[in-house]
Amino acid sequence: MLDPIEFIHNASSISKKSMNRLKLKTNPFSEKPIRGNTKFFVGRTSELSEIADILGAAQYGSVANAAIVGTKGIGKSSILNILYYASKRHNHWVVELEASQITARQFLIQLMYGIIKDNLFSVDGTLSSDYMKHSQKIIEIYKRLSNYSDKTPVHYPREKIERDLKYLLNEVKEENKLCVILIDEADQFAKRSCLGLLQFFHSFLYEDDILTFLAGPPTMVEDLTKISPAIRDRIPKIINMPPLTKEEAYDLIKRRLEDSQITGAKGYQPFSEQSIEKIIEECDGIPRRIIMTCSEAVSLGLKNGVDEIDDEIARNAMKNLGISVGHQILNHLTPAQSKIIKAMAELGGSSTVTELSGILNNSTGTIGTHLSDIYEMGYIYKERDGYNVYYTLSKELKDVLITKEDIS
Missing domain, CATH: 1.10.10.10 (Winged helix-like DNA-binding domain superfamily/Winged helix DNA-binding domain)
Incomplete structure (x- = not known):
């Protein structure tokens, strides 16, 4: 009689011998966020330069909010993550948000929660000594936010939320600091139910010392403007994220392989030159597609017990994932x-x-x-x-x- 637990355990266990056959210690193609580790980050020199100029100008009073746009999987979230750590290094306040909030009130609450949790508290979870003179008020706001749900109690109306936010930005935040707000998937705001939020943005994004980056697809700014035309002049900068060049795509794969290859591995092992060419050709310069395809190819190589991932395995990996020029x-x-x-x-x-x-x-x-x-x-x-x-x-x-x- 088949023991299902034993079957799954045995079937999912990849032996060290199989991994060594592919000259790898681990599968290096992970989609996990960069989180400050830039050793796998490739290219984007011009985009990073644009962002650096925007951040540098904002530090001296010339604030210009920006949209980072590009197709799905192009690396917008990675750019936001790098911007998060770069802003932290400048000692600015930074908040990372996803566009899941559909009202101005919910957005404000998530924004304040992020400001306090990520910028006013130390790593050990205690209020930073820099803000002790405001401790009573900050703790009071934080407790109220910690109990937040979709049904916020009536005793915390939007007017009071806005007053508390202004207190944090105008009284608690030092004058030489920016509040950098990073919003991923901001195209989710492009719907009629978010009109109130976009109208709020129109005034909020004009505040001094607030620098906002919104990330989304190529049509994001146009779609937001259709809902609220006034929002366009609040996002003067648009940073386009093009596909990786062939050289950058090769570099992306090479860096990850070198990080996990066993001693003695050469070049792109365990990938053949033909398989690398096939992957780069079909994935159209989209980093996520390249990483997903390489990861699936390694899994197929382990499953089939081969010592090289050839172009046939690469094609099968893309077929499994539905990645090809035809699908695009x-x-x-x-x-x-x-x-x-x-x-x-x-x-x-x-x-x-x-x-x-x-x-x-x-x-x-x-x-x-x-x-x-x-x-x-x-x-x-x-x-x-x-x-x-x-x-x-x-x-x-x-x-x-x-x-x-x-x-x-």
Whole structure:
């Protein structure tokens, strides 16, 4: 009889021998936050320079709030984390928040809680000696915040919360310090329910000594402005996070491998040159995709008992994770365009506007317009055969939408 606990224990135990075969001590591809450890951080010289200029200018009275924008997995959270520690080194107040609060009141409470907990208390959990003259008031506010829930007691209304925040910023904080506020996933504020919060931001972000960085997707500032047009002039700086260059992607993998390779390992072992090339080509310069793919490839290598991770294992890793150029294209398409692409796949990868119109129950004019847009983006091809124009999926789309069984 199978003992399920014993089975899971045995199946999940990776022997030292298997790891040594891959010339690794541990799997070096972890997605854990950098948390001040920059040995795995690569590139971003121009973006870091922009941030340094913004922080430097703010220290001398020229405050310009900024948006850090880029696609998912590009490294925005890592940049915020580095900014957190850099600001701490300057002895500023720093608060890290996620855009999970949907009202100005909830945001204020989380902000104050972060200010007190992360900046006024020492590592041992006691109030720093620098703020002892304000101890009674600070402890009183902190206790009130510690008991906070989504249903804040009526005896702590927003007006009092705002007064307490102003007290912390104007009376407790030293004049030579900034209050640096880092908000990840700030695109979550781009909805009607957050209009009050964005209106509050419009005045709050204009305060002296408050420097805010909001991180989100490329359209974040535009989306926030649609909800509250006035917010645009409060975020004058936009820092775009492009994909890593090929050299930076190679460096990202190399640094992590070197940290975990056993003595005697060379180059990119256990990865073959072809597997590294494949991963860098398919992951499109997105750090999270590169790390996830490498981690999955190491796991597959251990499972298969190999001593080298070749391009086939790399391809299988990407297949398991749904990472490929084809998947990236699908994610980029609109729902209507995606339906058309999938219908083309059902027809074998090549079809006319009329054939697609029949399958999708839509007019040839609408289908034709969408196909023209997709063609302009380079995701499909077209050729004329007599009176008919055939549209054909690119190889990348065929790879993810049409299986070998479909072809046979």
